[in-house]
Amino acid sequence: MTVLVIAEHDNQNLKSSTLNTITAATKFNDEIHLIILGNNIDNLITNSQSLHKVSKILKCDHEKLENFIPEILAPVISNISNNYTHILAPASTFGKNLLPRLSALLDATQISDVIEIQSKNTFVRPIYAGNAISTVETNQQINLLTIRPTAFDKCEESGGNASIEDIQFLDTQTNTKFISREVSKSDRPDLTNARVVVSGGRGMENSENFKLLYELADKLNAAVGASRAAVDSGYIGNEYQIGQTGKMVAPELYIAVGISGAIQHLAGMKDSKVIVAINKDAEAPIFGIADYGLSTDLFQAIPEIIKELDLLNKIES
Amino acid sequence: MKVLVAVKRVVDYKVQIRVKSDNSGVETQNVKMSVNPPDENAIEEAVKLKEQGLVNETVAVTIGDDKSQDVLRTSMAMGIDRSILVKTSISLEPLAVAKTLAKIIEKENPDLVLLGKQAIDDDSNQTGQILSALLNWPQGCFISELKIEDKKLFISREIDEGIEKLETSIPAVLTCDLRLNTPRFASLPNIMKAKKKPLDVIEIDTLGIDIESKIKVLNVVEPPKREAGIMVNDVKELVQKLKYEAKVI
Ligand SMILES: Cc1cc2nc3c(=O)[nH]c(=O)nc-3n(C[C@H](O)[C@H](O)[C@H](O)COP(=O)(O)OP(=O)(O)OC[C@H]3O[C@@H](n4cnc5c(N)ncnc54)[C@H](O)[C@@H]3O)c2cc1C
Numbered sequence: 350m351t352v353l354v355i356a357e358h359d360n361q362n363l364k365s366s367t368l369n370t371i372t373a374a375t376k377f378n379d380e381i382h383l384i385i386l387g388n389n390i391d392n393l394i395t396n397s398q399s400l401h402k403v404s405k406i407l408k409c410d411h412e413k414l415e416n417f418i419p420e421i422l423a424p425v426i427s428n429i430s431n432n433y434t435h436i437l438a439p440a441s442t443f444g445k446n447l448l449p450r451l452s453a454l455l456d457a458t459q460i461s462d463v464i465e466i467q468s469k470n471t472f473v474r475p476i477y478a479g480n481a482i483s484t485v486e487t488n489q490q491i492n493l494l495t496i497r498p499t500a501f502d503k504c505e506e507s508g509g510n511a512s513i514e515d516i517q518f519l520d521t522q523t524n525t526k527f528i529s530r531e532v533s534k535s536d537r538p539d540l541t542n543a544r545v546v547v548s549g550g551r552g553m554e555n556s557e558n559f560k561l562l563y564e565l566a567d568k569l570n571a572a573v574g575a576s577r578a579a580v581d582s583g584y585i586g587n588e589y590q591i592g593q594t595g596k597m598v599a600p601e602l603y604i605a606v607g608i609s610g611a612i613q614h615l616a617g618m619k620d621s622k623v624i625v626a627i628n629k630d631a632e633a634p635i636f637g638i639a640d641y642g643l644s645t646d647l648f649q650a651i652p653e654i655i656k657e658l659d660l661l662n663k664i665e666s
Numbered sequence: 667m668k669v670l671v672a673v674k675r676v677v678d679y680k681v682q683i684r685v686k687s688d689n690s691g692v693e694t695q696n697v698k699m700s701v702n703p704p705d706e707n708a709i710e711e712a713v714k715l716k717e718q719g720l721v722n723e724t725v726a727v728t729i730g731d732d733k734s735q736d737v738l739r740t741s742m743a744m745g746i747d748r749s750i751l752v753k754t755s756i757s758l759e760p761l762a763v764a765k766t767l768a769k770i771i772e773k774e775n776p777d778l779v780l781l782g783k784q785a786i787d788d789d790s791n792q793t794g795q796i797l798s799a800l801l802n803w804p805q806g807c808f809i810s811e812l813k814i815e816d817k818k819l820f821i822s823r824e825i826d827e828g829i830e831k832l833e834t835s836i837p838a839v840l841t842c843d844l845r846l847n848t849p850r851f852a853s854l855p856n857i858m859k860a861k862k863k864p865l866d867v868i869e870i871d872t873l874g875i876d877i878e879s880k881i882k883v884l885n886v887v888e889p890p891k892r893e894a895g896i897m898v899n900d901v902k903e904l905v906q907k908l909k910y911e912a913k914v915i
Pocket residue numbers: 549550551552553575576577578579590591592593594595596606607608609610611612613614617627628629630633645646647648679703704786
């Protein structure tokens with residue numbers, strides 16, 4: 350039995366979701382191989398060799414793999430899948446785009462968004478936006494799982510000494526052409542990894558006001574997130590959306606500002622360790638899951654919090 | 667050009683769902699059911715393409731029991747021309763749904779297939795991707811923009827990092843995000859008209875495909891409840907609590 354993990358990366362560095370997925374793979378107590386498909390990935394491969402518990406890296410380096418077009422990636426993986434009992438990918442937009450395609454090629458049902466591995470064939474996953482938790486069993490020859498990164502710690506990046514095996518590139522013809530990727534650049538921590546997330550909703554009223562949240566976030570070394578309503582209204586980009594149809598986060602501290610707490614939003618953040626809600630409506634459902642609720646106008650509260658944090662910092666230094 | 671839209675009947679997104687007391691699943695009896703939200707965006711896009719003259723026929727398909735006819739009537743009230751119910755009493759896994767859709771597509775020969783990106787009941791986010799692989803057609807997932815020029819498709823897809831733009835061509839399978847468009851409401855006259863539009867029923871057994879479950883649900887439970895928190899009186903108290911009680915700042 351060997352477990353294969355599909356690496357998510359940007360041709361330079363692994364995404365942290367790959368490290369969470371490797372930890373999930375260790376639950377099988379079997380050998381773990383990591384498959385890295387990309388373009389000009391020599392450095393990436395060398396840097397990945399020390400990943401804890403990964404015994405082999407399967408490498409496929411080809412210019413057509415540069416942009417992770419699933420029509421091209423899936424057949425390359427399917428070609429070597431015979432050697433594996435389990436194939437895991439992160440439940441990110443990368444994994445969600447790719448793994449079902451592999452499931453079609455292998456005629457195996459994929460299990461999405463796994464949050465717990467109970468045995469080699471028993472898995473736990475949320476359904477209905479996390480309002481129910483389902484335990485499922487399968488006895489397929491090959492098990493395809495997408496792993497929810499927030500449910501597993503990151504693996505150690507040292508201690509391993511993986512061998513490298515080049516695998517064959519299969520040239521699949523496709524009409525799909527990559528044009529561009531608009532990636533938001535920010536100096537703040539990555540949303541899915543940050544220790545603290547400050548999140549804004551429709552109550553923020555416009556994109557200008559989001560600057561208040563950026564200022565607060567910078568005081569706390571936090572990432573900024575948003576509700577779907579805030580994204581839909583154009584206050585902030587889609588990559589910041591948290592929830593059932595956005596990103597899942599589970600930071601130590603989540604501060605929801607001007608967010609009502611619809612179940613679709615809660616789906617993406619209710620596993621945070623400490624939740625703070627700031628909302629002028631004392632009846633807002635978000636208070637039902639908050640550890641600390643403050644019912645007041647956010648435009649008053651946020652500048653005050655920033656002041657208080659400055660005071661604290663002064664006392665400490 | 668012909669467009670086929672896959673729609674699923676699900677528990678309405680506003681309903682607070684309940685887990686069945688025997689832990690076999692989620693209660694769907696006597697609960698408001700609706701078109702899966704992103705499938706409405708798929709319907710809207712198909713109807714818009716027809717209004718723009720880029721498409722001459724739109725067809726909606728659902729796989730489900732007799733009651734699923736209601737989501738097809740809704741689709742037709744929104745402007746879909748005709749629809750197909752593939753009848754089954756069991757609820758299928760995404761792989762089986764995709765195989766069923768592939769069979770229908772073989773018969774219908776659409777140029778474009780639109781699905782929702784995710785069903786809000788099982789939250790699988792798989793069917794469109796599987797379908798596109800089975801058909802060996804290009805896939806465009808989680809799209810928030812679609813432009814058609816000749817036989818070329820230009821799409822924007824929502825990815826974790828931001829937005830990705832792709833060019834591809836028909837035939838293709840696309841899965842829609844809620845931001846693709848704003849679904850219209852069906853007007854009363856259109857609801858009446860939809861009652862007369864064709865709705866074909868096909869028994870799933872007649873399609874000759876393997877729809878057996880590969881996954882057994884052992885149990886469904888409620889998620890652990892969060893302990894109730896407290897309301898603080900002012901910002902000072904909040905910051906003190908976060909610093910000295912929760913120790914998170
Ligand atoms: C299929 C589907 C998927 C969805 N997926 C997601 C998802 O992934 N993520 C997501 O977030 N949503 C999602 N939604 C949308 C969700 O249902 C809600 O509509 C959305 O979360 C509401 O966002 P909000 O809380 O910012 O806005 P609102 O519900 O409008 O709440 C705004 C809040 O701000 C408060 N407020 C206003 N002004 C102030 C002020 N000055 N000071 C303090 N408080 C103020 C108000 O009291 C109110 O509670 C989805 C919906 C559907 C149907």
